[in-house]
Amino acid sequence: MNHSAQTKPDYERELRRAGVRITRPRRVILDILAATEDHPDAMEIFQRASTIDKSISLSTVYRTMKLLEGMGAIHRHAFEGGPARFEQASGDHHDHLIDLDTGDVIEFHSNRIEELQDEIARELGYEIVHHRLELYGRRRKASARK
Amino acid sequence: MNHSAQTKPDYERELRRAGVRITRPRRVILDILAATEDHPDAMEIFQRASTIDKSISLSTVYRTMKLLEGMGAIHRHAFEGGPARFEQASGDHHDHLIDLDTGDVIEFHSNRIEELQDEIARELGYEIVHHRLELYGRRRKASARK
DNA sequence: AATGCAATTGCAAATCGTTTGCAACTGAGG
């Protein structure tokens, strides 16, 4: 849920430790990701980066996203329809509800569902490596129902 | 689960009722889908169709898949990595477990998970239109099951 | 601070899956 109480992860330190160079484009992209509360796609990250450094290319955004994803620093989501969207991997695990009308992405978490998934996989003789749970819906009309 | 006890749906009748023409390419593709137990992608369907009618084009496969999807006759899945895969919509709702090593797709269903999803959406003020639950995992080594 | 070189970049071109414009063709009601 992007708890604001969360310690902002020091990506630069982590990158250095991984023997990766801290370049100007990477620093800019890292800053953008750290300051982001939503789930931007590559083009959005590119545009935000461009306002800071005109010379950054879209290719570099993609390459950096792949690098960070490989390091486990970010998660890539492929919601239906649009391009891949990203978010920092720093928070706790959660799944997403997409508002079909507005495109809003709402985060949620259910321990019960997570447990059931494990149980199902186990029964089938499998061990889950990762999963994807996306709910697509629309706001309930506030029609005097209850 | 593609229950074999299921009545094979008469797509041709359904199509006619929808004012859609039964053409040779469509008949071929429909037959392939009806005879399919797995989740083929457009290229696979195209290749299977080609062995029956050399003149069918990949475009027509795509167009037909879109038509059938719009009619609710098939479901389109975008599992991570590969191209979209399809399956008849005739069976009961189910979700998928993808074997990361073999690519096998295993179907499962959990009423409990479905209920929890509804509950979560409701609490957030939403009504689910559809959802996507995919488990990616690998066979458990130690204890043999199945 | 100057040097050396592999890592990284921007750019353009390539790739992949899918869609689309268009002229030729065909299903099905008359």
Place this chain on the structure above:
DNA sequence: CCTCAGTTGCAAACGATTTGCAATTGCATT
């Protein structure tokens, strides 16, 4: 059979992402 809107194959266009390559840059080393 006629007719003609629906459908097709083909090629070209598409959007998202990746990649080859020559130029640039971070940074370990003097």
